[in-house]
Amino acid sequence: MRAPRLLFLGTAGALALTACSGGESVDTGNGGGSSGGDNTLVAAVSAQPDQFDPHVTSAYPSFQVLENVYDTLVVPNPEDLTMEPSLATDWETSDDGLTWTFTLRDDVTFHDGSEFDAADVVYSYDRIIDEELNNAYRFANVESVTAVDPTTVEIQVSQPTPNLPALIGGFKGMAILPEGAAEEYDLTTEAVGTGPFTLESSDAGSTELAAYEDYWGGAPSVDGVEFRYITEPAAALTALENGEVQWTDNVPPQQIESLEGNDQVELATTPSVDYWYMSMNYAREPFGNPAVRQAIATAIDRGAVTEAARFGAAEPNQTAIPEDSFFYSDYAPYDADPAAAEQLLQQAGVQTPISMGLMVTDEFPETVTAAQVIASQLEPIGIDVDVQTVDFATWLDRQSQGDFDAFLLGWLGNIDPFDYYHAQHITDGSSNYQGYSNPEVDRLLTAAASETDQDARKDLYDQAAQLIVDDASYVYLYNPDVVQAWAPGLSGYTIRPDKAINFEDVELP
Amino acid sequence: MLRRTGQSLVVLAGVSVIVFALVHLVPGDPVRLALGTRFSQESYDALQQRSGLDQPLLQQYFTWAGRALTGDLGVSFRSGEPVTGQILERLPATLTLAFAAIVVALLIAVPLGTISALRPRSLVDRGATVLSQIGISVPDFWMGIVLILVFAGTLGWLPSGGYVPLTEDPWGWFQRLIMPAVVTGVVSGSVITRFVRSSVLEALGQDHVRTARAKGLKARQVLSWHVLRNALLPLVTVTGVQLAYLLSGVVVVEIVFSWPGLGQLALQAVQARDYPVLQGAVLLFALVFLLVNLVVDLLYSRLDPRIARR
Numbered sequence: 001m002r003a004p005r006l007l008f009l010g011t012a013g014a015l016a017l018t019a020c021s022g023g024e025s026v027d028t029g030n031g032g033g034s035s036g037g038d039n040t041l042v043a044a045v046s047a048q049p050d051q052f053d054p055h056v057t058s059a060y061p062s063f064q065v066l067e068n069v070y071d072t073l074v075v076p077n078p079e080d081l082t083m084e085p086s087l088a089t090d091w092e093t094s095d096d097g098l099t100w101t102f103t104l105r106d107d108v109t110f111h112d113g114s115e116f117d118a119a120d121v122v123y124s125y126d127r128i129i130d131e132e133l134n135n136a137y138r139f140a141n142v143e144s145v146t147a148v149d150p151t152t153v154e155i156q157v158s159q160p161t162p163n164l165p166a167l168i169g170g171f172k173g174m175a176i177l178p179e180g181a182a183e184e185y186d187l188t189t190e191a192v193g194t195g196p197f198t199l200e201s202s203d204a205g206s207t208e209l210a211a212y213e214d215y216w217g218g219a220p221s222v223d224g225v226e227f228r229y230i231t232e233p234a235a236a237l238t239a240l241e242n243g244e245v246q247w248t249d250n251v252p253p254q255q256i257e258s259l260e261g262n263d264q265v266e267l268a269t270t271p272s273v274d275y276w277y278m279s280m281n282y283a284r285e286p287f288g289n290p291a292v293r294q295a296i297a298t299a300i301d302r303g304a305v306t307e308a309a310r311f312g313a314a315e316p317n318q319t320a321i322p323e324d325s326f327f328y329s330d331y332a333p334y335d336a337d338p339a340a341a342e343q344l345l346q347q348a349g350v351q352t353p354i355s356m357g358l359m360v361t362d363e364f365p366e367t368v369t370a371a372q373v374i375a376s377q378l379e380p381i382g383i384d385v386d387v388q389t390v391d392f393a394t395w396l397d398r399q400s401q402g403d404f405d406a407f408l409l410g411w412l413g414n415i416d417p418f419d420y421y422h423a424q425h426i427t428d429g430s431s432n433y434q435g436y437s438n439p440e441v442d443r444l445l446t447a448a449a450s451e452t453d454q455d456a457r458k459d460l461y462d463q464a465a466q467l468i469v470d471d472a473s474y475v476y477l478y479n480p481d482v483v484q485a486w487a488p489g490l491s492g493y494t495i496r497p498d499k500a501i502n503f504e505d506v507e508l509p
Numbered sequence: 510m511l512r513r514t515g516q517s518l519v520v521l522a523g524v525s526v527i528v529f530a531l532v533h534l535v536p537g538d539p540v541r542l543a544l545g546t547r548f549s550q551e552s553y554d555a556l557q558q559r560s561g562l563d564q565p566l567l568q569q570y571f572t573w574a575g576r577a578l579t580g581d582l583g584v585s586f587r588s589g590e591p592v593t594g595q596i597l598e599r600l601p602a603t604l605t606l607a608f609a610a611i612v613v614a615l616l617i618a619v620p621l622g623t624i625s626a627l628r629p630r631s632l633v634d635r636g637a638t639v640l641s642q643i644g645i646s647v648p649d650f651w652m653g654i655v656l657i658l659v660f661a662g663t664l665g666w667l668p669s670g671g672y673v674p675l676t677e678d679p680w681g682w683f684q685r686l687i688m689p690a691v692v693t694g695v696v697s698g699s700v701i702t703r704f705v706r707s708s709v710l711e712a713l714g715q716d717h718v719r720t721a722r723a724k725g726l727k728a729r730q731v732l733s734w735h736v737l738r739n740a741l742l743p744l745v746t747v748t749g750v751q752l753a754y755l756l757s758g759v760v761v762v763e764i765v766f767s768w769p770g771l772g773q774l775a776l777q778a779v780q781a782r783d784y785p786v787l788q789g790a791v792l793l794f795a796l797v798f799l800l801v802n803l804v805v806d807l808l809y810s811r812l813d814p815r816i817a818r819r
Contacts, residue, residue, distance in 0.1 A: 047777075048777070050587040050588050050781070051587070051588040051589055051590070053589070056589070058543065058544055058545035059587075131555065132549070132551040132552045132554075132555035133552060133555075134544050134545065134548050134552050134556075136549055136551060136552050137547060137548060137549040137552070140549070188588060188589040188590060189590065203598065203769070204598060204599055204602070204672075204769030204773070204774070205671055205672050205673075205767070205769045206671075228671065228767070229767060229769075230669070230670060230671075230767045231764045231765075231767065232650075232653075232654065232657075232670075232764060232765045232766075232767070234654045234657060234658065235654075235657050235661075235669045235670050235765065235766070235767060236669075238657050238658060238661045238662040238669045239661070239668075239669040239670070241662060242661060242662065242665050242669070244668055244669060363780070391537065391780070392537075392542065392780070393535075393536065393537020393538065393539070393541075393542050393780075393781075393782045394536045394537050396537065396538065396541045396542060396546075397536055397537055397538050397541070400538075400541065411546070423547070430547075430548075430549070431546065431547065
């Protein structure tokens with residue numbers, strides 16, 4: 001019987017080895033350990049950040065953390081997402097709209113102790129532009145960024161760009177780093193921001209932040225934040241209920257109802273700036289025919305789609321922008337009416353049944369459900385929908401190659417109406433995969449992009465949106481709700497429509 | 510022994526070609542995925558160049574394989590960090606879980622399988638068959654969630670998941686290990702129970718066992734000396750296979766219990782089309798299989814000298 005003993009010895013040896021080489025442990029400065037100190041907020045998030053370079057990453061789990069570590073010149077107001085001061089106290093545009101002048105705070109220090117000034121802004125923006133990083137498209141109109149003096153930055157644009165504040169403040173991908181940071185630090189694992197928290201450590205289990213005592217907005221009230229990755233929603237909610245964590249955004253919509261009566265959990269929802277839509281390929285008949293698209297838009301019962309895909313945690317919508325926004329357009333010409341839809345198809349003179357492949361991705365399970373509901377709603381009017389579920393990488397490939405009849409997806413994190421409409425519907429727009437082209441829409445969108453008067457701008461976008469809806473360039477479905485939950489008694493936290501999570505003012509129960 | 514190792518190396522080289530080809534055959538453009546939905550053509554070209562994806566495939570392979578020989582598995586597209594480091598960071602968690610699960614599996618399988626074989630078609634035997642059938646067919650994510658809801662939720666005895674190194678917090682380490690080890694152990698244990706039962710049955714029917722009995726040896730002596738020793742051979746094989754399988758990362762269990770092991774890493778890499786990480790992880794899995802096979806062969810020759818001389 002020597003062999004089994006050998007096997008067990010091997011086991012013990014491996015366990016011992018494990019113990020010695022165990023992942024780098026973390027000293028949070030208050031006793032260490034992953035449980036953190038008493039005054040540390042533990043937040044359960046569903047995924048690990050891919051990296052911490054704000055200019056390089058495009059992953060939401062990274063921005064959940066970076067939101068608390070970095071600052072931008074301006075930030076969205078948590079309620080209506082209009083831009084308000086952050087590192088810049090003030091800004092103005094020249095009369096021709098081509099020069100933006102930002103006045104900066106003079107009492108800000110980076111986490112490494114260096115002082116913040118205009119040169120840091122120039123360095124950060126030039127880094128994005130010169131290295132052609134993902135966010136370079138946001139600076140498409142920018143000709144130059146110059147430091148006039150330590151507290152003044154001037155941005156020259158090639159044409160009036162009224163949404164410049166939204167472009168540079170919409171999210172932490174436009175964060176300000178200290179001059180030379182990329183040479184001095186390994187920004188994929190280290191962070192040197194000006195935000196309320198410093199990045200202490202990160203491993204495969206969690207990311208830990210510590211309060212930055214010299215934060216220009218005043219030190220946060222908690223000692224730190226630990227982001228713990230819990231992918232499985234049932235585990236995240238259990239952890240919240242038994243006090244292991246105090247906050248989570250890992251709440252699937254189907255749980256909302258059961259959580260509403262649960263006094264161990266405080267539930268919050270708010271309509272988001274995201275929208276979900278269906279679009280068809282103009283190059284494939286009969287979907288190039290507007291009447292066919294209108295028939296489909298008419299046959300869809302958005303309320304039923306919303307109920308099935310989001311368990312009601314969404315606002316059905318026929319345009320892109322949600323109701324709370326200044327730019328909301330109150331336009332909803334389609335009522336779920338199969339008879340009218342059938343008539344439209346007949347008028348168009350198309351032969352039914354039509355078969356339509358509807359491409360969705362399991363990356364967003366709600367799109368799969370929504371597509372199934374839509375398939376059942378289109379069947380009675382003579383459209384056979386084949387729901388094709390692929391993974392996201394394949395989805396993106398097929399979309400860019402135009403290899404689809406129709407697809408269903410969302411646009412996430414929009415702030416300005418430009419984000420909602422421009423690239424998606426202008427002829428040759430970088431996201432116009434459906435192949436839509438309407439000269440009038442082109443004219444309106446182009447004019448709106450450089451219109452500096454807010455009301456005139458809203459009017460232009462309203463007109464464009466109406467045409468887009470009438471032509472069914474996109475068939476809009478709904479704006480989903482942001483759903484988050486936290487421990488009862490937690491205060492100082494605001495749930496935001498753009499899903500940015502900011503723990504600067506949070507206080508534990 | 511040398512020949513055996515040489516064979517393994519040839520296999521590993523073949524595997525590296527297949528791994529590389531397969532990973533690149535999977536549809537989906539990693540550059541597009543890394544950039545998200547909004548980006549400019551300039552950023553696309555820049556990233557493609559930075560990650561070497563603009564090179565011919567053959568050249569990409571030789572660059573990768575050449576570096577892999579020195580232990581450098583490249584840099585993750587997603588995080589920009591060395592793949593070798595990422596894998597090594599995850600290895601302790603996976604090793605811990607795999608070995609704990611094997612311990613649980615053997616604790617279940619050896620007694621249950623032996624008793625079943627000694628009393629075939631008895632109540633115990635039938636019960637064991639049903640239990641192992643359940644163990645194999647119940648989805649592990651479901652079992653995991655039930656355990657979480659009961660032991661972390663209702664009873665509040667255990668944390669809902671996560672991982673801490675043994676050195677940092679031995680009690681917390683043990684508490685967090687229990688549920689994932691039980692879930693994975695039950696599945697492996699169910700498989701192994703059946704092997705133990707059939708190999709003990711087979712051993713019982715062999716001539717020398719009958720001889721031993723006829724000599725008047727006590728039942729316990731027959732069992733431990735003649736039966737179990739012979740039954741051990743297949744047990745070593747199946748345990749080896751199960752161990753290799755567990756080491757390659759029990760993806761679902763790692764996700765349910767937020768266990769930061771290799772399975773989680775590999776899944777993230779697949780989703781992000783993170784070629785370097787995916788290639789590194791699959792290559793490591795292949796290496797583990799080959800190593801475990803080698804060890805099993807060595808154990809065989811100790812258990813049965815006839816094999817060693819072959």
